[in-house]
Amino acid sequence: MRYLPHSEAERAEMLGIIGAVDIDALFSAVPSRALKSFDLGLPAHSPEFMVEAHMKALAAKNHAGADGPFFVGAGAYRHHVPATVDHLIQRSEFLTAYTPYQPEISQGTLQMLFEFQTQVAKITGMDVANASLYDGSTGTAEAVLMARRLTKRNKIVLSGGLHPHYRDVVKAYLKDDADLECLSASPEGQGDILDHIDEQTAAIVVQTPDFYGHLRNIKTAADAAHAKGALLIVVITEVVSLGLLEAPGALGADIVVAEGQSIGNALNFGGPYLGLMATRKEFIRQMPGRLCGETVDTEGQRGFVLTLSTREQHIRREKATSNICTNSGLCALAFSIHMALLGEAGFKRLARLNHANACKLADALAGVQGVEVLNKSFFNEMTIRTRQPAAELVERLAARGILAGVPVSRLEPDDASIANLIVLAATELTTDGDIATLCAALAEELQ
């Protein structure tokens, strides 16, 4: 077996030094009825080329993004990742290192995390960011819990524009919680969340651009929340938008949670992704997740360490701020490298390109008979209403090789009023040809 270094002779020699008659002697604590009492019936070990053939056959059964026009978004976005990013994250020293608990021999990871935290703080306009969480959805649930700790209040209101999966994750985390209010879906960008804030409210959660692509007024939400002593949690699923849209921190957000996948990370069928979380300085101690901080070594050299770790489970055990143990280190590295490559100039250009392509898409869709674009405002994503049920329509377009977006009914199956809605995204990878192909096919299908 190519991954196991010992020869049979070495195994025998080692058993001799241990003083064990055979390998089973080392498993003597296992009740005999449970030790190797079975035939697994699994295939035997396999050469690399055979494993590769098997996996390639599975991969070939999937329609990849590059195989045709692609407009799927709704919380995960198909962007270009520079070759440099993928090369660098496969450096052994990044890929095969553990969490940097021994800072003297982990400065590479630690300095990267410090740079990452700085980048996230800058794009969100917040004071501080953590070293990442699992993803945007679990990050949202963590932010809600953090707001409760900070305000010592319980009521949480989720906007109807919040990604339905994010809402469902918050629901699961706060199971059977009467203090959780989920406003009904708002595909037209409507919303009355400001009327739901009262003196018991810990936080309101507003996504922008929202699930349907509309841009939400963060300033108004922040002012209304703060007037009642509540916090504003801003959720962003398309982090590229921050290259063009105002930073939530500049508009009064208290906690910002974002899905960072768009920068540096491939679609990967939904994971691994990257949760970004940023907040105000005074809230640091209630923020979950790892934090990297600057310090000096005994010779006065600048260095970095994981810090404020007493908030975490391995020390506080049942009093930890969260049970989270892992961040999303390698995805954070990919994000940070891609963001460093972009820089301010590139990040802004990327955002403008996304918006420009989305404008083209919106204009083209509006010209298709039987299609209504619901958005007055958007970044790179929009919702259309068609005169046919969306799920079947999207399926028929897929059969023609076009991935036309996400039927809202896939995420909100119980709401008949949205059965004809499709959420579509454009990115820098969307071509004029893709848009023309989509619109022509839509026109035919809707005749």
Place this chain on the structure above:
Amino acid sequence: MSMNNQGRPTGTGTSSYAASSGSALLPNEPLLFEIGDIEHSGVDLPEVEISLDRLGGFERKSALDLAGLTEPEAMRHYVRLSRLNHSIDSGMYPLGSCTMKHNPRLNEKMARLPGFSDIHPLQPVSTVQGALELMEELSHWLMTLTNTAAVALTPKAGAHGELLGMMAIKAAQEAAGQSHRRIVLVPESAHGTNPATAAFLGYLVKPIPARADGTVDVQAVKDALSPDVAAIMLTNPNTCGLFEPQVIEIAEAVHAAGAFFYCDGANFNAIMGVVRPGDLGIDAMHINLHKTFSTPHGGGGPGAGPVVLSEALAPFAPVPFVRKGENGLELVEHAEGSALGRVTAFHGQMGMYVRALTYMLSHGGDGLAQAAQDAVLNANYIKARLAHAFSVPFGDYPTMHEALFDDSFLQGTGVTTLDFAKALIDEGFHPMTMYFPLVVHGAMLIEPTESESKQTLDRFCDVMEELAADAKAGNKERFTSAPVKAPRRRLDETRAARSPVLRWERPVEALKAAE
């Protein structure tokens, strides 16, 4: 505007290239914000004109101030940073309870096939049948290796899986009208996530003391059981590296009391293919794909923590899951009945599923069992070679995949476990896990994994013996000043925590100069 290399208020004068104390191959590296500026970019993108009509008046007005690097600058920055890390590929990483095994590169290659990496979680299910098939196949391997009825693949990491498993237990008990069960039993030797998870779900944590031999006493469990106990959370093999000899009796007692058995599967690497946890009576167990099944640790994630579930808990699995339908495989994305809903957006860590399945297929059932046996062999070999120079707290049984020592061999030397571990850095090894488990004084937990050759193990043991002898010989300075050969000496963690500096700020003098 050039603001490179301006130094920083807190940077104590070491941020320039020149003031390097590193050797030729271990350079000090400035922060990217000290190298780049807002004009530099390593990505060529067309400049497009846009109208602001559809931005609702929300366009950015505040400054970004985000430094960029061209491609050669970025390449050098990150390659130089990478050299400051220890990694599995560069040396032994014997961190107990972390299973730092070799990460095969075939896994990486497969995860990057466009058919896996370039598919969207919400594209039509008919267009991702291969992905669902892969999830089915991975589930089959996990259920077969554990002899369990179901598996929930979606958790993002071990702690997340643990949360999900305990949520399933809670949901099952609520469905059965057993909501009064509010106590969770957790042995003292458990990893901190266990009590954190139980407390998060509103349970009261009741610690179970360890026996003198490092294992859990079935009688202590029986004494703690009551009609109010919801579950026990037991790690097996446990955090001392020992297989719980009474695990079946414990499971039977827990079940007889109407409670569930949550097993922390962090140490599954010791028994995969050799012992099936389902045969021991577990109801739920998370499996860390990033430990047992070699998906890379990546400097702290991403992980993946699928949870296998017994027949009794299977109906309480979260969405989504894959099932066979009339037109191929279906993805069930919405909760039916009393299922607990969704614990993450989308379908979990697909990139990790691909890597883990690749690893499993490479090993086969026979190779996985051999890997577990080699991991156990290696740990026992270390224990046998070092027993004479170190102190073994629980010496009566063979150990499983980890060798545990305490610090009594250092008594009177003035050298602590931490000092000893830091001295190991100067010898080219990553330190072992220290001060965990908490039940052992000054614990040193060594997990070699199956990936280390006998030659490497011998060299490691030689170094350990030499260090122990040197500590006992009174050469305290070597330990208390260690490491001296690493890119940094010991870092001031008190300073980092007392006045946290968590991001780079442009130096004040540079801001003034720019005005």
Place this chain on the structure above:
Amino acid sequence: MTTKFTPDHEYIRVEGFTGVVGITPYAQEALGDIVFVELPEIGKVLKKGDEAAVVESVKAASEIYAPVSGTVTEVNSALSGEPGLINSDPEAGGWIYKIEIADAGEIEGLLDSDAYAELTL
């Protein structure tokens, strides 16, 4: 003015009806550098043994329990900026909070300095 101790290493210096609570020099030595103190809210009513404050070192967080029942009347806000006072001056500048003692009888049940010294030998 008397000073009493708990087996959990809190001291309480009794000044009339008020007690000044902190941790002993022995405790601060064992904990190492204190980096953060979570102070109680003024007006908080505590029962003997309740968690009143938390002191954190780099590696550990430790609860400070109320040695006696009473109401928190004052907290040492200097600790917010300079938690190291607990290390440098645990018994004077490093005090944590003042409590209005509800039941003077509870004081009697605490350890005197000799008994505490014996405990920490």
